[in-house]
Amino acid sequence: MTEKVGVYICHCGTNIAGPVDVEEVARWAKENLDGVVLARDYRFMCSSLGQELIQEDIKNEGLTRVVVAACSPHLHEKTFRTACSKIGLNPYLTQMASIREQVSWVTEDRAAATHKAKMMVAGAVRRVQLQEELQPTEVPVNPNTLVVGGGIAGIQAALELADAGHKVFMVEREPSIGGHMAQFDKTFPTLDCAACILTPKMSDVGLHENIELLSYAEVDSLSGFVGNFDVRVRKKARYIDEDACTGCGICIEKCPKKVVDEVFEAGLGYRKAVYRPFPQAIPKFPVIDRDTCIYFERGTCKACEKFCPTEAIDFEQTDTYLDLNVGNVIMATGYDLFDCGKIPQYGYGRLANVFTSLEFERLCNAAGPTEGHILLRDGVTEPQSVGIIHCVGSRDKQHHAYCSAVCCMSALKFGHLVMEKTGAEVYSFYIDMRPLHKNYEEFYDRLLQEGMHFIRGRVAEVTDAARLPGEDGKLIIQAEDTLIGKQRRIPVDMVILLGALQPRFDAKETGLKFGVSAGLDGWFTERHPKLDPVATMTDGVFIAGTCQGPKDIPDSVAQGAAAAARVQGMISKGTVLIEPIVATIEEARCSGCRICNTLCPFNAIEYLEDKAVSYINPALCKGCGTCVAACPAQAISGAHFTNDQIFAEMEGLLYDVIGSNGATVKSPQPALEPA
Template sequence: MAEKVGVYVCHCGSNIAGMVDVEAVAKWAGANVKNVAISKDYKFMCSSLGQQMIEDDIKKEGLTRIVVAACSPHLHEKTFRRACQNAGLNPYLCQLTNVREHVSWVAKDKAAATEKVKSLVSAAVARVTHQEPLEKMFVKVNPRTLVIGGGIAGLQATLELADAGYPVTLIEREPSIGGHMAQFDKTFPTLDCSACILTPKMSEVGQHENVTLHTYAELEEVSGSVGNFKVKIRLKAKMVDAEKCTGCGICIEKCPKKVLDTVFEAGMGNRKAIYTPFPQAVPRIPVIDTENCTYFTQGKCKVCAKVCPTEAVDYEQKDEIIEIEVGNIIMATGWKLFDCERIPQYQYKRLDNVYTNMEFERLCNAAGPTNGKIVMRDGKTEPKSIAIIHCVGSRDANFNPYCSGVCCMAALKFGHLVLEKTNAEVYSFYIDMRAPMKDYEEFYQRLLTEGMHFVRGKVAEVNNAARNEREGGKLIVQYEDTLLGKQKRMPFDMVILMGAIEPQADAKELGLKCGISCSMAGWYTERHPKLDPVATMTDGIFVAGACQGPKDIPASVAQGAAAAARVAGMITKGTVMIEPIVASIDEEGCSGCKICNTMCPYNAIEFDEEKSVSRVITALCKGCGTCVAACPAGVITGAHFNNRQIYSEIEGILWDAQPAEVASG
């Protein structure tokens, strides 16, 4: 049966009509394009009158297919599908072809633009006649949410959801929640104590009736899709039975093995082989670091087991994999510090008194290895001069082109702490001082008056090749004072490198497990950088905090709360719609060659061993069509983008370029 296609060419005011002869296109389509029953042009197709016109024509003229030549489908596809639906036509029998963004706004020549529109209309008509009615699918949303990462963003998201009455599972790979914020002493610009504001949140999470907390746990595998994810979590063996442990801490106290703590103490202090990262850890259950524990490395010791009053130490404990079901996932996996050794001219690790920002955080921290005393590596000498070097590994095409955002403020905070705690002179070497958020500029002004020195210039090198007495034994910072246009050298006792904030080393790998992508730099890609900053391209997966880009504490907290709000919305609604643009396999024709199974990154194609055929799990399919293109037997169909539809579109789009002569006849 021949289809009756209605073609509607939009003027979009003068947006399209200014560059395309829309009337001519409409006339041409009506007269020349096969299956076109009606062809019209109209001022604004997306207006209610435009939509009404389509609805009326469907009803009155019995149109079976609709083509609208207007703007991008990303803008108005839904609008015209809705109009069709209102008129009783399946919405997937409507095709919107983009003649504004792709033609009128980019074209230079009206005649050529008009011809291009003709070919796009011809393609759309050819395609739409082969389109098939599709039904939208709805799935239920599991109210439980998985939050990955127990830093401040993850904690905030967890609490928002838990307080709203929804169950949350929070996983954290370290033995305690708290994240980087737990390592800090003070927070800018208010200078309130980090622990004072963080620890109450940590214990709230630890005790919340709606929160299931797994520390020392990592994500193993995610399957399923929005509403119904299945998640496998590896609970790493703590070697301590959480049920029996009271958190008394005597095992830690008695453990004879000291280990350099490169995580929480950033290499500035020690911990024991059985440990909690810090005293206020949540949960308070210690873990045994089996790589360093004497019992595990040498076969004897067992002091911890001997002293434990509840017999909680269990050397036989093994990693355990649990499986949970959740409706949504919030990624709050945070960041890692740039490896400052990668910039050899700053001599980190080669010269003793060059520090990273995280090392200096611990040095300042009242609960840190020096009890908050700012001293040099010898552990006793107070520095008389300190240089703070900005942009170490950020704003640098050799490492990370982006600005880490928070380091300028952190440098000001360091400056303040140095001036408060010591008599040292403190210099900040910056390229641009960035202080854009609330009260930040004021903080900068405050440091100007507190006596911190500011030099505009990226430090060229830190060296110990003294040229004179004054430089002898010092760390010499060589730079250009760009405001004076002069090269200078200045000797210091201590240098602090403001290392860049980088994505976690395994960010890409974890993203792949969850089905979300990363930017070139490795930050998780949000659905829209401005209008949808917490959702991702994968429905049901949200991002919060610095895993999406460098962020300070207030921004991380805000994003954690925002992600939680989005998830809460989904849970409240109860169901979620899934596009019916999915692949399907004709089992009759499938010979079980297993080409397609490897193709799908979402594991949406299962193999039925008994029948020796592959089958698409519709709920998991995202509709990319890669398996369709791969199927050697041609028995996989991609709904709404099947071969017939695309071939027709190609035929239509080349309507004016048919081969000059076909040999037969």
């Protein structure tokens, strides 16, 4: 080897220097590893002084390769690559050894940790000498943006971008945008009417010249890369010609088929087979529900068609596909509500007057099934007492360990609305009261003064089995009041369960489609939990709102705006640098077996019929290595992850087993027999 390798061991304060003898690692590397011309340890390699140390050595000692043994490359690889490139060393000639995450944080014994750090350094030193100079390529950013999901987070993001003059495609699965917020009655803590503040924004979206709204549609596939995504959208058949429809609503009026509205009215109200979820729906065009429409069931009816003044009804319509090009994607796909029936002791689905929070929102809503009257399931009786149970499915290791963030404030809001509208007694059963944001604590205080009862303790059960006087015909909530250390039985007329917010049922597939990972709890994972909350590990794909985790309306709006700001930054810059770590196919070795053709998650591989070989488009390749691993002929190699580099790293990691020269892995020659 003719390379001159500099090795830098970071103390990371005591993060590494605590469990690892860093001076010893540096000394050992200098003395034992081929190619190492100097090895230093330093308190914080990532500090500007640490970076200057490397730059000085490159200049004065003529280093041709740099190894930094510090934290995970995930955090500081870019830092050190940039530091090296500033002094003229190609950034891809540096290598990090993760002796913090992979050694010091996970190894208690100092001798073992020090030994492990040495092996990690040996692997990096071996590898770095085989690394090659690589050059990133610059490509333009398409200024159009795809926003997936038309809830409040997606609406905010779309409007921010559109108002700034950029084209936005908004894809919404349901017939109308608006999301969960459109179903709510009031919003905490100000008690604004949700529709009053939401619908103006919805109609802005519908009318905006820069927004193309694709409702009743889903993203079928996403390919490409930051700045240049290809999106295929499936527009589900509405059976209504959007160009002809005026939204007059005669079809809805004349439709003879009434069905329970399980989505928007949460099962409490009815809609027709041709319907708009709610009067202020955007877009205004109704949808014919194929599953319940009499014509699709029996082949006759067509009442809507007969009465439509503009001949907009089209029973022959089929799903259509649209191909879009966008530079960035904002995912605002929202949440699902926990199925409260999964906690049978709370009686949902068994005891009529146990309601979910969404059902209660609809009961309260002036446009809802009871026109805003809070009534029991019989539709006539006003409750005289109401129990609200927090944390149903949240903060519960059997279901979701996390806190759903919005339930405490919802409970306060519900309490206020019940007392205002019915004068009923309201009991809240909470574990901890968490009114965290601006003016929330004040709202809690207001409810305390308004006379809402707070009982601290998780509810054991809701039952209709009366035991004590006064319990007949009531729902009895059994709970321990942990503040007074006593069991309580509170008889009430109505129970509201504050079900957890949980990831969408199809979040996993959605994540795969968009290249976004999810945590164990199923929420999409942000690039950094504190410092990069709306970006993801896939460049150009951002997340906003509750798809990232439970949050309330103000937080969702803030994230929508933040994601839009990130996208605007990309658009303003105009170009992105594409990592040169890509796979290439050596034509002479490729036999055109086509194993790799279907594997690429970024659709970068095409088959060239004329040459009978496969080809990788370097602009689309993300260097993931899937095809490199799969190619049976080893015709594909991944830049920066060549076989030689990987084997060299492994040989280094096995330094203590195979020694400094390291028999090559290909032909190990240990004496298995007597000579």
